Amino acid sequence: MHTSPRPADPTAVDAAAPASRARALTKVYGTGAAAVRALDAVDVDFASGAFTAIMGPSGSGKSTLMHLLAGLDDATSGTVHLGTTEITSLGDDALTRLRRDRIGFVFQSFNLLPMLTAEQNVLLPLDLAGRAPDRAWLDTLVATLGLQARMTHRPSELSGGQQQRVAIARALIAQPEVVFADEPTGNLDSRSGAEVLSFLRRSVRELGRTVIMVTHDPTAAAYADRVLLLADGRIAGDIADPSPESVLAGLEGLRVLEAPAGTPTGATPVVDVTAGGRR
Ligand SMILES: Nc1ncnc2c1ncn2[C@@H]1O[C@H](COP(=O)(O)OP(=O)(O)OP(=O)(O)O)[C@@H](O)[C@H]1O
Ligand SMILES: [Mg+2]
Numbered sequence: 001m002h003t004s005p006r007p008a009d010p011t012a013v014d015a016a017a018p019a020s021r022a023r024a025l026t027k028v029y030g031t032g033a034a035a036v037r038a039l040d041a042v043d044v045d046f047a048s049g050a051f052t053a054i055m056g057p058s059g060s061g062k063s064t065l066m067h068l069l070a071g072l073d074d075a076t077s078g079t080v081h082l083g084t085t086e087i088t089s090l091g092d093d094a095l096t097r098l099r100r101d102r103i104g105f106v107f108q109s110f111n112l113l114p115m116l117t118a119e120q121n122v123l124l125p126l127d128l129a130g131r132a133p134d135r136a137w138l139d140t141l142v143a144t145l146g147l148q149a150r151m152t153h154r155p156s157e158l159s160g161g162q163q164q165r166v167a168i169a170r171a172l173i174a175q176p177e178v179v180f181a182d183e184p185t186g187n188l189d190s191r192s193g194a195e196v197l198s199f200l201r202r203s204v205r206e207l208g209r210t211v212i213m214v215t216h217d218p219t220a221a222a223y224a225d226r227v228l229l230l231a232d233g234r235i236a237g238d239i240a241d242p243s244p245e246s247v248l249a250g251l252e253g254l255r256v257l258e259a260p261a262g263t264p265t266g267a268t269p270v271v272d273v274t275a276g277g278r279r
Helices: 010-016 062-069 092-102 118-129 135-144 160-172 190-205 244-258
Strands: 020-029 036-046 051-055 077-082 103-107 178-182 211-214 226-231 234-240
Touching: 020 062, 036 062, 036 234, 051 062, 051 190, 051 244, 062 077, 062 178, 062 211, 092 103, 092 118, 103 160, 118 135, 118 160, 135 160, 135 190, 160 178, 160 190, 178 190, 190 211, 226 244, 234 244
Parallel strands: 051 211, 051 226, 103 178, 178 211
Antiparallel strands: 020 036, 020 077, 226 234
16 A cells, blocks of 8 residues: 555645744743743734734734744744744744745835845845746736836835835745734825735735734724734734724723733733624
8 A cells, every 4th residue: 555654634734724823922031030021822823815913002012922923033932833834943044044935024114225226125035045036926016016116216215105115025025925014004104004004905815915914003903804912912802804993992992901900910801802894
């Protein structure tokens, strides 16, 4: 009999694997009396092909969670998977390659290189990986982001919204499995912010990407398919099909939960606010 070297039906498992997954994920900064438990045994799955926003008060662990999910920082304990790869057990070189080949990043501060044109900035991840650009995909990104007339400009010749759209094209050029965005609209006026958010949503709905975004803005979060609420390093709410109103209600719920003096930590109930229907 011919025996398969692989476990039974591995494809079924792979197809069901979330794009990103954390189990008992814990991050403690510092030691002794100065120790801060930034993440406390977080369990969460991020579905492939979905746009998720992470919200919560300042210091609740949003950036820490995103950095651990993206392999930018080490966990104290617990595991993170990207697809079926456990990234918490990878060495530095493998992690560097994984970030380069399988993850895209968008930061609040754009992080474009000033001496390079927009096109050179977009293609930089491929240059660093020694990969040839897929011209059709570049054209799709540039057209979808409305950057056709801007690709020979340097960042200083672009508006904030244009610079962030260039940063998004750079994050997507290598077709990463997951794009992580930490407050991508934090430095933008509301119109540019809306353009960037519309594009992130289109990149999920039309281009099949997976996006995980940290934001403070309920209107921005409402562009997502799901809003995850963090408080004190724990998951404190999970809102499907969010609207600005349901997100605000969820955030208000956190405030109410945090308000009473002497509330035992670890007893935070999970808020589950669901909006009526999809936009
Ligand atoms: N490098 C670090 N060293 C020590 N403590 C840290 C470090 N980074 C974060 N922290 C602490 O961990 C906690 C979570 O921080 P984190 O940056 O994840 O919060 P956040 O939810 O992203 O907040 P914000 O909305 O202000 O960006 C905070 O108490 C913070 O002070
Ligand atoms: Mg942060």
